[in-house]
Amino acid sequence: MYTQALNQADTGSKLVEDADKLARFEAKIDAEERIEPNDWMPEAYRRTLVRQISQHAHSEIVGMLPEGNWITRAPTLRRKAALIAKVQDEGGHGLYLYAAAETLGVSREELIDQLLSGRAKYSSIFNYPTLTWADIGCIGWLVDGAAIMNQIPLCRTSYGPYARAMIRICKEESFHQRQGYEIMLTLCRGSAEQKAMAQDALNRWWWPALMMFGPPDAASVHTEQSMRWKIKRFTNDALRQQFVDATVPQAHFLGLTIPDPDLRYDEASGHWRFGAIDWEEFRQVLAGNGPCNRERMEARRRAHEEGAWVREAALAHAAKRRARAAAKIAAE
Ligand SMILES: [Fe+2]
Numbered sequence: 133m134y135t136q137a138l139n140q141a142d143t144g145s146k147l148v149e150d151a152d153k154l155a156r157f158e159a160k161i162d163a164e165e166r167i168e169p170n171d172w173m174p175e176a177y178r179r180t181l182v183r184q185i186s187q188h189a190h191s192e193i194v195g196m197l198p199e200g201n202w203i204t205r206a207p208t209l210r211r212k213a214a215l216i217a218k219v220q221d222e223g224g225h226g227l228y229l230y231a232a233a234e235t236l237g238v239s240r241e242e243l244i245d246q247l248l249s250g251r252a253k254y255s256s257i258f259n260y261p262t263l264t265w266a267d268i269g270c271i272g273w274l275v276d277g278a279a280i281m282n283q284i285p286l287c288r289t290s291y292g293p294y295a296r297a298m299i300r301i302c303k304e305e306s307f308h309q310r311q312g313y314e315i316m317l318t319l320c321r322g323s324a325e326q327k328a329m330a331q332d333a334l335n336r337w338w339w340p341a342l343m344m345f346g347p348p349d350a351a352s353v354h355t356e357q358s359m360r361w362k363i364k365r366f367t368n369d370a371l372r373q374q375f376v377d378a379t380v381p382q383a384h385f386l387g388l389t390i391p392d393p394d395l396r397y398d399e400a401s402g403h404w405r406f407g408a409i410d411w412e413e414f415r416q417v418l419a420g421n422g423p424c425n426r427e428r429m430e431a432r433r434r435a436h437e438e439g440a441w442v443r444e445a446a447l448a449h450a451a452k453r454r455a456r457a458a459a460k461i462a463a464e
C-alpha cells in the first residue's frame with residue numbers, strides 16, 4: 133500500500149517534470165532555436181525524425197542505382213565524369229543522413245536492416261527504369277529539382293544535425309539539377325531523334341516527379357504535427373505547386389511539352405494549374421509493385437552481402453588500433 137502510494141507520487145512528479153520539459157522544448161522551437169542531440173525531446177518528435185531522416189538516407193542510396201546503370205554508357209568522357217561525381221555525391225548524402233539519424237539513438241545497422249527487410253520506405257521515384265540517356269537528363273532536371281524544392285526548407289528544420297546536413301546536400305543537389313538540365317538542353321538542340329528522346333523521357337518522368345512531394349495535404353498523416361514542430365516548413369501541395377511553377381517555363385525553354393492536357397496558366401494567382409495525379413499508381417509503387425521495386429531491393433541486398441568483408445575488415449582494423457593505443461597508454 134505504502135509502496136503503491138509512493139509510486140503514484142513518483143509518477144505524478146514525473147508527469148509534472150515532463151510537462152515542464154515539453155514546455156521548454158516547445159518554447160525553443162517557437163523561438164527558432166535548434167534542438168540538439170542531447171536536448172530533451174518528446175518521443176514522437178524523435179520517432180518522426182528517425183523515420184524521415186532514414187527514409188531520406190535510403191532514398192539517396194537507392195537513388196544511386198537507376199543512374200549508376202548509365203555510367204558505363206554515358207555518351208562522352210565529360211558526361212561520364214559528371215555522372216560518376218553525381219552518383220558519388222548521392223552516396224555521400226546517404227552517409228551524412230545516416231549519421232544525422234544516429235544522433236537520435238538508432239544505429240546504422242538497424243536502419244539498413246529496416247531497408248533491406250522491406251520495412252522502411254524510400255522515395256517512390258527510384259522504382260522507375262532509366263531506359264535512355266535522356267532519362268539521366270530528366271532525373272537531374274526533375275528529380276534533383278524536386279529534391280531541392282523539398283530540401284531547401286529543411287536547411288531550417290528544427291533538428292540541428294538534420295538542418296546542417298541539408299545545407300551541404302542542397303549545394304550539391306543544385307549541381308545535379310544543372311547537369312541534368314544541360315543534358316536536356318543538348319538533346320533538345322540536337323537531331324530530331326534526340327529531341328524525341330528528350331520528350332519521351334519527360335513524358336515518363338513528369339508525373340512520378342510530381343508524386344515525389346508525397347500525398348495531397350488532405351491525405352497526409354504526418355504534415356500537421358511536423359509543421360508544428362518545424363520539422364516540415366511547407367506542406368506537400370505547396371511544394372508541389374512551387375515545383376510546377378518553376379519547371380513549366382524550363383520545359384518551354386527546351387521546346388518540350390509537359391504531358392498534361394489540363395495544364396494552364398492561371399493569371400489571377402500567377403500559378404500553373406495542373407491535372408489530377410494518379411494516386412493509385414503512387415500507392416502501388418509504395419506498396420512494392422512499381423516497375424523496378426524488386427530489382428532495386430535485390431541490388432541493395434547483393435551490395436550489402438558483397439560488402440560484408442569490407443565491414444569486417446574495417447571493424448578488425450579499428451579493434452587493432454584500439455588495442456595498440458591501449459597498449460601504448462599501459463606502457464607509459
Ligand atoms: Fe542527393
Ligand SMILES: [Fe+2]
Binds near residue numbers: 276304305308
Ligand atoms: Fe542529387
